[in-house]
Amino acid sequence: MLAAIGFITLAIVVGMVLLRARSAKPLSATEASAVDAGTRWATDVQEAIAHAEQELRWITRDQCLEWAASRPARVSARTLKRLDPVVRSAVEFVCGDLSLLVATVNGRIRERALVERKKFVDSIESQPLTDEQATAVVTMDNRVQVVAAAGSGKTSVMVARAAYAIRFGFVPADKVLLLAFNRDAAEQLQSRLEGRFAAAGMDSTGFAANTFHAFGLSCIGRATGRKPRLAGWLDGGxxxxxxxxxxxxxxxxxxxFRFKWDLYRLLFARMGENSAEAQPDAYDKKSRTTGFGTMRGEVVKSEGERLIADWLFLNGITYEYERPYSHDVADESHSQYRPDFFYPDVDVWHEHWAIGPDGEPPAAFVGYAESMRWKKQTHRRFGTTLLETTWTEILDTTGFGPLHDQLAERGITFDWNPDRARGTEAVxxxxxxxxxxxxxxxxxxxxxxxxxxxxxxxxxxxxxxxxxxxxxxxxxxxxxxxxxxQDQSIDFEDMLIEAARHVEAGADMGYEMVLVDEFQDASPARARLARALVDRPHRYLMTVGDDWQAINRFAGADISVMTDFNSWFGEGPTLRLQTTFRCTQTIADTAAAFVQKNPRQIAKTVRSFRSDAGVPVSLIRLESEDQITDAIGAWLADLSAKVSSATVDILGRYGFERKLLPRAPYPNLTVTFRTAHSSKGLEADYVLIPRMVSGTYGFPSEIVDDPVLRLVMSDADRFPHGEERRLLYVALTRARKAVTLMTVSGRESSFVAELAKAGALAESPLSTAVPVVACPACGQGALVARTGPYSEFLGCTRFPACRHTQRLS
Known part of the structure; x- marks a missing residue:
């Protein structure tokens, strides 16, 4: 290739000489200068590309940006026609698609590197790398994101990439920084890298594996000469x-403050900001209607009405819900009128209208506007007092103020007492x-x-x-x-932001290659620090993570940092590790199909390295929650009798579920309880998830992310139970051999119903209740036997949100 480029250069020179020797219409000085600039640029770039291909040096994004910045102006078509063909070809190269050429050459570099450097790449880890892993190692662009499935060997890629970069002269060892998210992970990576480098006969002196927090403190210390101290009260909850x-x-x-704290905790924290999305949670047996349960124990028709009812209750105000109007107004078009609220102490009626920000009722509320007019006319006709509120007014800046003032003006006494909420499901x-x-x-x-x-x-x-x-x-x-x-200390987030500011301002930490582990857990502050470290030409960043395992939103993580990688760090390839060395294909398929119901997750096709497909995910269905401990014991005893040695992880959604474990030892088994959150990064032969039930503290948890978080977070995760869905994915993919779920009849988790409907669950012979049948109406609940006033029937476990029923066969 170099010889070819040399010939091209010689031909261009000869062509230029011949061109200038012509007598007819010689080029003007401006034209000659433009042609000369074009040929020189083309020659330099072509020689650099040929050299990179010969030396297997990846042509990086930054190099392409420099070439593009120095690209000379386009030569006119009129001038091109007068050029020698060889010179014309060089000048036309200036106008060619450089990115396409570079991509083609990089493809050849990658393929040759995978072959010619295979022996070295395969020697770094104890087992040879897969093609996916090796590709991630040799793709030495400035910005590379690796999306790694659970158990796909991401640590092997990070270690091998560091070794490859050092061995082939991309960066020296003391210029490589690896950032992990906790101390254990950093120490494990450092130890593994040192061991593997030693096995390959390489020196790892100067290589740094660190946590973001430790490194951030170091950045501030180096930039200011004074290392800050983290507050001691930040860890362990x-x-x-x-x-x-x-x-x-x-x-x-x-x-x-006390009033607003209680107002939010008792009223607003229980509701969303869109009444149309609210799901009924109560049933009035007398009227046989579903609705929203209030603190006073009644059932109202809307979330807005519940909010008002609870506010009245907490203020000690006497009211009646839907009391018949004091005048008989029923006619052929209207039944007897029942306003939303009545205040008997002051003889005042109150209507709460379903009016949106546009001043109109929802389009689906056919006839609502006409009904409003009739009700208002009725009060005017009989001279009764009507107070009015709207959903929008309750949620906008006016809030409850006008309602409070109107009631107070009419003699209502307010006695705010949050203790009245005892016994309710207040936050x-x-x-x-x-x-x-x-x-x-x-x-x-x-x-x-x-x-x-x-x-x-x-x-x-x-x-x-x-x-x-x-x-x-x-x-x-x-x-x-x-x-x-007062403590003369700093917290994690402020420390990371301060560290990033120092680096952005010019405090160069000197690292030329940065590798970031578990990138799905990155916060904007961590991403900002990583970006600052490589925000200089010809520096390398590789991040490795799995957006399917993004489960630390509560700790400040923002999945959009990963899903918007190029927006954060600039253009670069996204590669995938899709071969799992841990799970069976059955577990991989079940978990992947489940998590990818969220369309915002990055698509992957996960393949198991193992030859056997494995057994289906099994379900143990119990008659009551009281049976869980005995059922766990029976499952462990059954497994103990079948294996000679195995590890078992019992993964609870909450720490309190540890108390469900039986105390007896089980031969041949090493049994460990963990929460699903703390299991990330770990694995076991068998996994049991013991409480796949519905409810506030079920799985998924119904302590839904408060919509107020939208003020401070990206819009990347609006899918219902998005984080809970990823958490179950993490739990499922901890297992090497088999997964078992445990649920309770009548309280089946919506996740269990979904998996059952998809045919992903096999009923266990250890079940004490009938097999689960997914609700055909909502697809999120399960059908269970219920007793009505006349007979038994099947009803959805999500009642009253879903009121589907069917006869018992």
Whole structure:
């Protein structure tokens, strides 16, 4: 190739000489200069490409950008026609598709590297790399994202890529930085790399594997000469406990804060911001209608009505729901009128209208506007007092203020008492403190100020719900910052942002290649630091992660950092590791089909390295939750009798499920309880998930992400139960041999119903209840036997949200 380029160069020179020797219409000085610039650029680029191909040096994005920046102006078509064919060819190269040429050459470089350097690449790890892994290693572009399926050997790729880059002269060992998300992972990667380098006869001196947090502290120390100290109360859940202590202090010292805290916790935290998305959760046996359960124990028709009813209840206001109007107004077109609320102490009626931001009722509410007019006319006709609220007013900046004032003007006394909510399913103080801490992590990680958040709130629906949340958030945020100052310490998010700012401002840490592990858990602050480290020409970034395993949103992670990789870091290839060395094909297929119901997950086709397909995921269905401990014992005893040695992970959705484990030992088995969250990165021969049930603390958890998080997060994860779906994927893919799910009749998880409907579950002989039948109407619940006033029938476990029934066969 070099010889060919040399011949081209010689031909161009000769052609130029001949061209200038011609007497007819010689080129002008401007034309000659343009032709000369074009031929020189073409010669330089072609020689560089030929050299890169000969030396198997990947032609990087940054090199292409430099060529594009120096590309001379296009020579006119009139001038081109007057050029010698060889010179014309060189000049025309200036106008060619450089990116297509580079992609073609890089393809040849990749294929040759996979063959000619195979012996070295295969020697780095104890087992030869797959073609997918080896491709990720030799693709030495400036920005590379590797999307890795569970158990696909991502650590092998990171170790081999570091070795390849050092061995073939891309970067020296002391210029390579590997960033992990916790200390154990960093230490494991460092140890593994040193061991594998030694086995390959390479020196790993200077190579650094570090956590983001440790590295961020180091960046600040090197940039300022003063290394900060992380607050001691950040680990082990103490951050949420600290938020709770701050809240207690604020509630004791500030009556206004106390009221808004309780208002949000007791009322708004139970609801969303779109009444059309609300699902009924109660059933009125008397009227045989579904609706929304109130703190007072009644069933109302809408979430807006429930919000008002609970507000009235907490304020100690006497009201009647849907009391018949005091005048008989029934006619051939209308049944007897029943306004939403009546206040008997002041003889006042109240209607809550389903009116949206556009001032109109939902399009599906046929005849609603006419009904509103008739009701208002009725009150005018009989001279009765009518108060009016709308859903939009309740959620916008006016909130409950006008309703409070109108009732107070008419003599209603308000006696706010949050203790009236005892015995209801109100959000706990601890759960709201967790939400505050999650919100804070995203605020800080994004570098949002109060002004920025106010602007974002202004561009959103300006809901009163979000307004109340921000009003309680900022005092907590400021108290948190005061504690840090008094403690002369820093928290994780502020530290990462400060480190990124120093690097962005020119504090070069000197690393030329950065490898980031578990990238699906990256927060914007981590991504910003990684971007700053490689934001110089000819530096390399490779991230490895699996968006299907993004389960740390509560800790500040934002999946959009991975799904919008090119927007964050610039253009570069996305490669996939789709061969799992852990799971059977059956487990891989079941888990992949389940998680990819979310269309925003990055598509992968996962293949098992194992030859046997494996057994289906099995389901043990019990008659009651009280049977779970005995059922776990029976399952372990059955497994113990079938294997000579095996590891078993029992994966709970919550830590409290540890108490479900039987105490007896089981020969041949090593049994460990973990939460599904803490199981990520681990594996076992067999996995049991013991409480696949519905409910607030079921799986999926019905403690749904509060919509207020949309103020501080991207719009990348709106799919229902998106994170819970990924969490089950993580749990399923911990197993090497088999997975068993356990559920309770009548309380089947919607995930169990979905898997059953897809034919992905096999009933276990250890079940004590009848096989699960997915609800044909909603597809999320299961049909169970119920007893009605006249007979038994099958009903959906999601009742009252789903009211499908059918006769018993």
């Amino acid at each position: 103490q951050d949420v406990a600290t938020v709770s202590r701050i809240v207690d202090e604020l509630r004791d010292s500030d009556v206004g 706990s103080h601890e759960d709201l403190a967790k939400l505050i801490r999650t919100f804070m992590a995203h605020v800080k990680s994004n570098g949002f100020t109060r002004e920025v958040l106010e602007e974002r709130w202004g561009r959103s629906r300006r809901s009163y719900r979000s307004r109340v949340f921000l009003d309680i958030y900022w005092p907590i945020h400021e108290a948190w910052q005061r504690r840090l100052e």
